[in-house]
Amino acid sequence: MNPSPDQAVVAAEALTKVYRRAAEDVRALDGVSLTVRRGEFVAIVGPSGAGKTTLLNLLGCMDAPSSGRLWLEGREVQQLNERGRTHLRRERLGFVFQHFGLVPTLTVAENVALPLVFARRTADGRVSRLLEKVGLSSRRNHRPHELSGGEMQRVAIARALVNEPALLLADEPTGNLDSVTGEAVIALLRQLNAEGLTVVVVTHNPALAGAAGRQLRLADGRLAG
Amino acid sequence: MKTSWLILPWNEWRRRPVRTGVTVMGVSLAVAALFSLVAFERGYRRGLQAELDRLGAHILVVPKGCPYDAASLALHGANWPCHLSADYLAEIRAVPGVKAAMPALMSALRDPAGQLVVYVGTDASLLGLRPQWRIRGRFPEHGAEILAGCELAHRYGWHVGDAVRLPGLTNVSATICGLLEVTHGAEDYFIHLPLAEAQRQFRRPNELTHVLVRLADPTRLDEMVRQLHGCGAGMNLNVVPLTHLFRTFQQLINSTRSLLACIVVVAGLVAVVGVANALLMAVGERTREIGVFRALGASRADIVRVVLAEAVMVCLAGAGVGIALAVAGARSLEVWLRTRLPLVPAGGFAAWDNYACGACVLGAVALGALAAWVPAWRACEVPPQAAMRGLGGGW
Numbered sequence: 001m002n003p004s005p006d007q008a009v010v011a012a013e014a015l016t017k018v019y020r021r022a023a024e025d026v027r028a029l030d031g032v033s034l035t036v037r038r039g040e041f042v043a044i045v046g047p048s049g050a051g052k053t054t055l056l057n058l059l060g061c062m063d064a065p066s067s068g069r070l071w072l073e074g075r076e077v078q079q080l081n082e083r084g085r086t087h088l089r090r091e092r093l094g095f096v097f098q099h100f101g102l103v104p105t106l107t108v109a110e111n112v113a114l115p116l117v118f119a120r121r122t123a124d125g126r127v128s129r130l131l132e133k134v135g136l137s138s139r140r141n142h143r144p145h146e147l148s149g150g151e152m153q154r155v156a157i158a159r160a161l162v163n164e165p166a167l168l169l170a171d172e173p174t175g176n177l178d179s180v181t182g183e184a185v186i187a188l189l190r191q192l193n194a195e196g197l198t199v200v201v202v203t204h205n206p207a208l209a210g211a212a213g214r215q216l217r218l219a220d221g222r223l224a225g
Numbered sequence: 226m227k228t229s230w231l232i233l234p235w236n237e238w239r240r241r242p243v244r245t246g247v248t249v250m251g252v253s254l255a256v257a258a259l260f261s262l263v264a265f266e267r268g269y270r271r272g273l274q275a276e277l278d279r280l281g282a283h284i285l286v287v288p289k290g291c292p293y294d295a296a297s298l299a300l301h302g303a304n305w306p307c308h309l310s311a312d313y314l315a316e317i318r319a320v321p322g323v324k325a326a327m328p329a330l331m332s333a334l335r336d337p338a339g340q341l342v343v344y345v346g347t348d349a350s351l352l353g354l355r356p357q358w359r360i361r362g363r364f365p366e367h368g369a370e371i372l373a374g375c376e377l378a379h380r381y382g383w384h385v386g387d388a389v390r391l392p393g394l395t396n397v398s399a400t401i402c403g404l405l406e407v408t409h410g411a412e413d414y415f416i417h418l419p420l421a422e423a424q425r426q427f428r429r430p431n432e433l434t435h436v437l438v439r440l441a442d443p444t445r446l447d448e449m450v451r452q453l454h455g456c457g458a459g460m461n462l463n464v465v466p467l468t469h470l471f472r473t474f475q476q477l478i479n480s481t482r483s484l485l486a487c488i489v490v491v492a493g494l495v496a497v498v499g500v501a502n503a504l505l506m507a508v509g510e511r512t513r514e515i516g517v518f519r520a521l522g523a524s525r526a527d528i529v530r531v532v533l534a535e536a537v538m539v540c541l542a543g544a545g546v547g548i549a550l551a552v553a554g555a556r557s558l559e560v561w562l563r564t565r566l567p568l569v570p571a572g573g574f575a576a577w578d579n580y581a582c583g584a585c586v587l588g589a590v591a592l593g594a595l596a597a598w599v600p601a602w603r604a605c606e607v608p609p610q611a612a613m614r615g616l617g618g619g620w
Binding site: 053056057060061062063082083086087089090091095097099101103104105106110114115117118119159163171 | 229230232233236237239240513514517518519520521522523524525527608609610612613
């Protein structure tokens, strides 16, 4: 495969991840190659234990592959040291977690501004604009425990966007939501994608997978189709 | 708007107020002990030096016996167990290099209410040793005149010109010819009267309790002490240089200082362990949250900074509480120490001290940095993928 790294937001070639568990090697990913082009909405689906989250960890520069190569916006990730990968996560990637990952002691606005704190940047109205975009302007001074699950996930999405990432990675973003609030989150992700944001989600939710433009099916650490 | 990273450590401590409170109290006890030690050390030294300076003398001449007991009696006023012959005064004054020698006969009596009244019989040479004294009225010149310390005058409601019965003495009256304004020393409670009158009232004719000697050239102190020992009366005298007295008393309180220092060290170690333990628990409970921070772009240094700030914040809060506790308890500590030390200055010596305060703040920051070391290292080892599934830290 020619990953054409310059044209893709993400390009992976023969990614393999092997974990050592007791005396046994567990091959969580086995030679996965893929390309995600700018503006795509890709869903990674598959049964539990198929390696979806492992793949997302690698795409998000949160873990290093055992072998294979990975490019993000043309930069080969293996060439980067710890500091370089941190910089990439901070500047070019946005993350949405199944458990929302909000800091309970911070307000909604402070949670959204958190990546800016680590980037040592001022908000310049971005937090307000994003809260308006996700429909939570009136909740900016509330704390996470005062929000519903759907609202918390929308705060998490706003936080993922505050650094204007090139790629949004979401791990089961509707996993902790009921179907109605899940639909609202799916609609928001579709809207963001329609505005040009590249989105990769890992999901078990058929509705979310169906909303994506492309599905990648993982089974036993390999792409099935 | 720029959100400060300090909200992270600040909010972390607010998240668990009970744990935070207990940790702060642990630090505050250590800081209170440190503040007390430093304030006591400096206050005692300052107080003792001021007390010796107030004497206005370089050498104290006392009867044979323990010179340090005698010094304590001379400084604070009491009945003396033995006396000097007044004839020695002339010999002391005759030693070359003695600028002034002030004779004193001291006696302490109880008034009808049971309170101690200290009488000092002396002469006008005392004024040469105490140029800092401010007297309303004048120094006593005749037998039936007294100079009263301001606190004593306040106790009895005395004014200049009053004819009063002398407390502790039977049917003895005198006129208050002068009131000594505040000296912040024991003399605020003394009654000064002419030496001859004191010798008559206390039935000590031709006797003294001590002589204060001021030298023409204080740099010749050792030589002057040798000369005083060598004079005709030298065999019957203890000649005590006040600088030696200062050093000796400092050495005598070393055991107290060492005890306090041990308490400070133990309390400091306990506080370090307490803060480190609280931080380790907090880091362990927040593994996933720290993973989220890392996923959102926090560097290892950012995580270390947050944990370090948490430790320093709680230690500074502990420093504030500890200093307040130490200042509030200073009076009780002083009362306790007064019963155990060989000599304590008359004024308060365990009070507010800027230097002690600064030492406590710096100590608290150092304590926080020390306590944060292991938790910060643990926290910055949390991988970003801990954000995904809430990996247990295993610690």
